[in-house]
Amino acid sequence: MRSCIRAFDMLRSCFRKLRGATRSEMQRRDDLLIRVFRFVPAFVRPNHITAVRIVVAALLFLPGLIGAGTATALLLFGALGDLADGVLARKRGQVTLSGKFFDPIADKLLVVGVLYHLYARGIVGAGVVVAVIAPEALYLFYAAGYAITRRTAVPDPSLVGKAKVACYYAGFAVLLIAYMAGSGTWHEIGTVVLIIGIVLAWIAHVFYAYDAVRGVIGGASCAGRR
Secondary structure, rough: HHHHHHHHHHHHHHHHHHHHHHHHHHHHHHHHHOOOHOOOOOOOOHHHHHHHHHHHHHOOOOOOOOOOOHHHHHHHHHHHHHHHHHHHHHHHOOOOHHHHHHHHHHHHHHHHHHHHHHHHHHOOOOOHHHHHHHHHHHHHHHHHHHHHOOOOOOOOOOHHHHHHHHHHHHHHHHHHHHHHHHHHHHHHHHHHHHHHHHHHHHHHHHHHHHHHHHHHHHHHHHHHHO
């Protein structure tokens, strides 16, 4: 029993340290990137960029209309928008609940959209599709729980989750470029990077689940005090 308690305490300490490291990393990154995104007009709000990212992701589900080169450009645009909306929201003081809700959903749609494009062109197999989509679908379970009950916490961002997204974007880009160049070596490199992203995705869900359970317990305790 004591060993279980110690293990739980160590896990909780790990969550707290990771959350602190994530905030510190985001602050340093925001201070650097805000200089890059100063050109964005004041009337363009972060949620507008998130909405454009969702439209861009939708275009990737049309492999018959867009080529691999266009898909690569859309992926890079979506990844840049992923950086821009978060940085602008925090530095301009425009963080909203809807933004926190839809921003990760836009990430998931972009990932699934590129993945569908890769699958339609025969670049990746069904096994890779399932391995990538399964953890992303689990996140939508958390989001649906929040939307329905408002007792499940919207998962906080983490360094593990951000590293996962970076691996996905990099892996997808390398696979698309390898497809256009006909390079088997770069295809293997892209696949390895994608596998690393899949492993990080499942690790990130340990932290997401912790936040979700914490939100449920917190909501229940608040209801009890009433």
